[in-house]
Amino acid sequence: MSSKNYFDRVAQDWDEMRENFFPDEVRTKALSTAAVQKGKVAADIGAGTGFISEGLIQKGLQVIAVDQSEAILKEMKRKFAGIETIDYRVGQAQNLPIPDATVDYAFANMYLHHVESPSEAIAEMVRILKPGGKLVITDLDEHEFDFLREEHHDRWMGFKRSDIVEWFQSAGLRDIYIDSIGTCCETQSSCGGEFASIGIFIASGGK
Numbered sequence: 001m002s003s004k005n006y007f008d009r010v011a012q013d014w015d016e017m018r019e020n021f022f023p024d025e026v027r028t029k030a031l032s033t034a035a036v037q038k039g040k041v042a043a044d045i046g047a048g049t050g051f052i053s054e055g056l057i058q059k060g061l062q063v064i065a066v067d068q069s070e071a072i073l074k075e076m077k078r079k080f081a082g083i084e085t086i087d088y089r090v091g092q093a094q095n096l097p098i099p100d101a102t103v104d105y106a107f108a109n110m111y112l113h114h115v116e117s118p119s120e121a122i123a124e125m126v127r128i129l130k131p132g133g134k135l136v137i138t139d140l141d142e143h144e145f146d147f148l149r150e151e152h153h154d155r156w157m158g159f160k161r162s163d164i165v166e167w168f169q170s171a172g173l174r175d176i177y178i179d180s181i182g183t184c185c186e187t188q189s190s191c192g193g194e195f196a197s198i199g200i201f202i203a204s205g206g207k
Contacts, residue, residue, distance in 0.1 A: 003068075003114040003153045022110070026053045026200060029181050030107055033204050034136045036061055040104040045125055046111030047095065050076045057085055059152050061105075061112050064098060066091045073112045093121040098128040110185075112139045113156040119167045126171040129207040135173060137164070140185055141199035148187070148196065164203045172197075173205030 018086045028140045030052060036042065038060035044053045047065035049072060063086045067073050073088050080086055091097040093115040100154050106125045125135055140158035148154045161178050181200045188195050 003155065006040055017079070021070060022200060023183055023186055025183050026109065026181055027052055029202055030109065030136050030138050031055050031059065033202055034105050034107070034134050036105060041102065042105040042107060043096075043098060043103045043125070043128060045093075045106060045108045046114065047076060048072055048109075048172055049079055052107045052109050053080070053086060056107075057083060061085070063087065064089060064097070064103065066096055068092055077080045084207050085115060093117070094130055100127055101130045101133075103128050103133060104130055105134050105136065107138075109138045110140070111156060113154050116155060118156065118159070118163075119170065122167045126173060126207060133207045134204060135207070136167075136202065136204045138181065138200060138202050141180075141201055143196065143198045144197065145194065145196040158198060159201075161201055161203070164201070168203065168205045171205075173207060176203070176205040178203040 004119060011127045025046065036056065036059050041062045042056050043064045043066060044056065047053055047067045050065065053063045053065050065073065065076060065086055066089050066092065070090055071089065073150050077088060089097045106129055112118050112121060129135060142158040142160050144157065165176055165178055178201060181202050183200055185200055186196065
């Protein structure tokens with residue numbers, strides 16, 4: 001099963017599932033690191049049901065929510081019915097449906113470990129940033145919990161932070177910052193035999 005098919009299947013349950021994986025602290029840290037400003041435009045890449053978008057809306061930003069799963073975007077639309085500051089778009093990591101240099105911020109939460117080529121996905125997110133814009137990624141540290149490949153269709157077993165820094169540099173970002181958020185992603189194998197507790201990092205850089 002592809003990650004798209006997986007998220008199509010779990011779309012209606014994703015909010016409840018997400019709460020068990022990582023806390024709201026991840027969103028708070030992402031938005032504070034970006035120092036988001038009211039009235040600016042932000043892209044939420046791999047938006048899911050709107051975990052990051054919800055915080056952006058509350059802070060008065062215009063949001064472009066991109067996901068490969070139409071089913072999960074449908075859930076997001078239902079969740080934020082009546083909110084006119086979100087533009088929903090179906091798109092792929094290597095070909096985001098956003099023109100060059102049009103957003104002030106790009107966010108990607110728990111997205112990168114689902115894409116085929118993380119370095120290309122980062123370069124594509126940098127492409128859509130305006131000069132002076134900021135990219136913020138929150139994702140998993142490198143780990144050895146192989147059941148996540150089978151049960152959640154992860155492509156990558158987290159990342160070395162040094163690789164993230166290298167990909168940011170290669171994409172032309174400056175003022176690169178990477179650190180632990182200070183919390184973990186936690187999940188139990190559906191077979192009940194393994195419990196994963198994985199560090200979450202935050203990385204940011206400016207264009």
